[in-house]
Amino acid sequence: MRILTASDHALLVEVDDLDDAIRRHLAWGEVPGIVELVPAARTVLVRYDPARTSAAALSARLRSWPAPEQPATAHGEIRIPVRYDGEDLPAVAELLGVSAAELAARHRAARWRVAFSGFAPGFGYLVGSDPLFDVPRRATPRTRVPAGSVGLAGAFTGVYPRESPGGWQLIGRTEAVVWDADRDPPALLAPGTGVRFTLASRPRIVLSDATPAPTTRRSGPDVDEAGPRVVVAETAFPILVQDRGRPGRAALGVSGSGAADRIALRDANDAVGNPAGAPVLELLGGARLRFEGLRGGDVAVVTGADGPLLLTGADGAEHAIQRGAPFPLSPGDVLEVGFPTRGLRRVLAVRGAFAVRRTLGSASTDTLAGLGPSPLRTGAALGIGDPRAVRAAVQPLPRARALPAPGEVVALRITIGPREDWFAPSAVETLLGQEWEVTPHSDRIGLRLHGDVPLSRAVLSELPSEGAVTGSLQVPADGQPVLFLPDHPLTGGYPVIGAVVDADLDLAGQLPPGSRIRFVLG
Numbered sequence: 001m002r003i004l005t006a007s008d009h010a011l012l013v014e015v016d017d018l019d020d021a022i023r024r025h026l027a028w029g030e031v032p033g034i035v036e037l038v039p040a041a042r043t044v045l046v047r048y049d050p051a052r053t054s055a056a057a058l059s060a061r062l063r064s065w066p067a068p069e070q071p072a073t074a075h076g077e078i079r080i081p082v083r084y085d086g087e088d089l090p091a092v093a094e095l096l097g098v099s100a101a102e103l104a105a106r107h108r109a110a111r112w113r114v115a116f117s118g119f120a121p122g123f124g125y126l127v128g129s130d131p132l133f134d135v136p137r138r139a140t141p142r143t144r145v146p147a148g149s150v151g152l153a154g155a156f157t158g159v160y161p162r163e164s165p166g167g168w169q170l171i172g173r174t175e176a177v178v179w180d181a182d183r184d185p186p187a188l189l190a191p192g193t194g195v196r197f198t199l200a201s202r203p204r205i206v207l208s209d210a211t212p213a214p215t216t217r218r219s220g221p222d223v224d225e226a227g228p229r230v231v232v233a234e235t236a237f238p239i240l241v242q243d244r245g246r247p248g249r250a251a252l253g254v255s256g257s258g259a260a261d262r263i264a265l266r267d268a269n270d271a272v273g274n275p276a277g278a279p280v281l282e283l284l285g286g287a288r289l290r291f292e293g294l295r296g297g298d299v300a301v302v303t304g305a306d307g308p309l310l311l312t313g314a315d316g317a318e319h320a321i322q323r324g325a326p327f328p329l330s331p332g333d334v335l336e337v338g339f340p341t342r343g344l345r346r347v348l349a350v351r352g353a354f355a356v357r358r359t360l361g362s363a364s365t366d367t368l369a370g371l372g373p374s375p376l377r378t379g380a381a382l383g384i385g386d387p388r389a390v391r392a393a394v395q396p397l398p399r400a401r402a403l404p405a406p407g408e409v410v411a412l413r414i415t416i417g418p419r420e421d422w423f424a425p426s427a428v429e430t431l432l433g434q435e436w437e438v439t440p441h442s443d444r445i446g447l448r449l450h451g452d453v454p455l456s457r458a459v460l461s462e463l464p465s466e467g468a469v470t471g472s473l474q475v476p477a478d479g480q481p482v483l484f485l486p487d488h489p490l491t492g493g494y495p496v497i498g499a500v501v502d503a504d505l506d507l508a509g510q511l512p513p514g515s516r517i518r519f520v521l522g
Contacts, residue, residue, distance in 0.1 A: 001013055004417050006417065006469060009050050009502055010045060010469045010499075011046045012045055012046075015043065021116070024044050024067050025039035027066065028044070028062065031062065034048050035049050036250045039116050047469060076194065078188065080176045081174060081176075082197050082200055083200045084107075084172040086169075086172045089170070096132055096135070098132070103171065106130050106133075107130075107157070108197045110197075111196065113192070113194050116491075117189075117191060118467065119158075119253070119490060120253060120368050120489055120490075121161060121254045121371065122178045122180075123161055124178070124187070124191070128157060133157065134154060137154070137169070138168070139478060140476055140478050142165060143165050145163065145166040146173065147163050148176065151169055152168060153462075153465070159176065161178045162370045164445075165368075167494070175200070225381075228293045228294050229382060230281075230350070230354075230381065231290045232376050232378055232381070234288045235286065235287040236285070237287075238375030239375065240373075241279050241364065241365050242258060242280055243278065244364075245362055245364045246362045246364065254360060254490075255369065255488060256486060257364045257366040257369070257372075258364050258486050259486070260345055260444055261345055261347065264345070264346075267397055268347045269353075270395065271326050271349065271396060272351040273392035274390060274392075275353075278354075279354045279363040280348060280349045281348040282345055283337055283348060284344065284345060285305070285338060285339035287336075289335045289337070291330075295387075298328065298352070299327065299350070301325065301326045301348070302324075302347065302348050305345055305510060306343055306403060307342070307346070308341075309322070309336070309337060309338065310335070311333055313332065314332030324396060324400045340512070343404065345510060350387075352387040354385070356373055403507075403510050404515045405512070410515065412504045412518075412520070413500065413503070414471075415499050415521075416428060417496075419497060420498070421459075422497075423456060423495070425458070426456065427457075427497065430455055431481075432519055432520065434451050435518050436518075436519070437450045438515050438516070442511075443485075445484070445487045447485065449481045455480075465491045468488065471501070472488070472499045473498045483517075485505075486509070504522070
């Protein structure tokens with residue numbers, strides 16, 4: 001094995017092959033200090049708790065831990081009908097030296113098996129019996145790939161569970177619902193499942209008798225129209241519910257998600273007396289929220305980014321609100337959240353917390369996976385819990401954090417690796433030696449960065465998909481890094497040159513477009 005640094009709380013372990021990765025994944029589940037394991041084509045990503053073990057101690061333990069021979073479990077076979085009309089089909093066929101019709105026919109004739117899950121919930125990496133399928137990813141990922149798209153990357157094929165960014169070569173599309181959190185099991189393409197692709201004659205999926213039919217029901221907030229609630233009177237951007245997220249669910253292909261600024265989450269709940277991980281609202285600004293049906297004793301607070309906050313009562317009286325200072329709420333109050341002047345994301349907490357249904361143990365909205373409550377848009381409402389059930393005292397924050405404005409430079413500490421050897425010798429120097437601008441194409445999946453000098457690759461071959469952590473600096477072929485944020489894919493096929501340390505991730509989640517980053521060794 002070769003053990004590489006993936007971040008200040010993760011290792012990337014290279015193993016012999018896919019079967020070895022699966023065996024190690026099964027064997028290492030009981031190793032003390034490990035938080036999560038993400039097996040991939042020829043690696044296992046090992047996330048660990050630095051309070052319980054160190055990288056050196058864990059590396060030694062992994063090398064000595066027995067990995068018994070254990071074949072992959074079979075889960076039967078399903079058939080998925082595909083319309084072979086993908087945007088990249090002609091170019092991929094030309095690259096492989098076959099016609100588009102032959103490529104589609106051989107894709108259907110091959111026997112495929114789900115090797116592992118990653119990228120997004122329900123996204124299975126399928127390995128096939130035909131050696132024809134070895135295709136490089138796109139040089140620049142698409143920002144939007146439609147749900148149901150069937151793609152190729154390296155030796156894998158896969159089906160996108162929902163609309164998301166992606167760099168796979170698209171050859172077709174299916175109507176199969178490959179992920180549904182309300183279905184049991186939620187993933188149609190579980191590891192070990194056999195798959196045969198067929199030619200779609202109509203938009204449906206044909207399943208074996210043992211496979212449950214997919215559903216498309218999406219959970220939403222349950223709101224008592226007469227009870228205490230917040231109503232989105234107006235918003236420029238969708239408002240998200242967030243909490244601590246869903247760590248430890250990589251086996252389902254589910255990333256951690258959760259608040260982009262964990263400090264703002266903790267501070268907001270502390271200020272109103274809630275448990276530290278209670279659900280809050282995450283706003284980008286430009287919103288008016290109306291509070292209705294309140295019972296008395298209601299208190300709210302706004303933390304995170306700085307900017308104008310104005311509370312208007314039912315009688316028309318206006319009150320300026322200070323960031324981090326709890327304020328009382330009365331029925332009919334309207335909170336106007338202006339666009340931030342420093343930082344990016346506001347966090348709004350109410351005493352008693354927001355009443356939100358949890359999915360896989362969390363109320364967080366995962367924008368990549370489509371898990372959790374639907375984003376709140378104008379006209380949406382969300383229930384509020386009973387503030388009288390909260391015992392802790394209301395307490396203002398001692399001081400507000402200083403966050404950057406567009407154009408300002410911030411330093412983020414990073415570790416180098418695991419794939420710095422895939423880049424030119426000058427790449428690490430370039431990464432550390434210049435400023436990187438946060439572009440407007442950034443979101444909760446990742447900050448798309450731009451530097452005057454792109455990072456040059458030394459290895460131009462395709463990297464087999466492997467796990468990545470929040471904070472990873474993944475570098476597509478254009479040399480411009482993407483800094484992964486909480487809703488990032490679990491696995492990816494572009495090399496990671498470094499990762500932001502855990503203590504600086506909250507600052508990364510507050511970087512507005514136009515701000516600039518200087519990376520330093522942490």
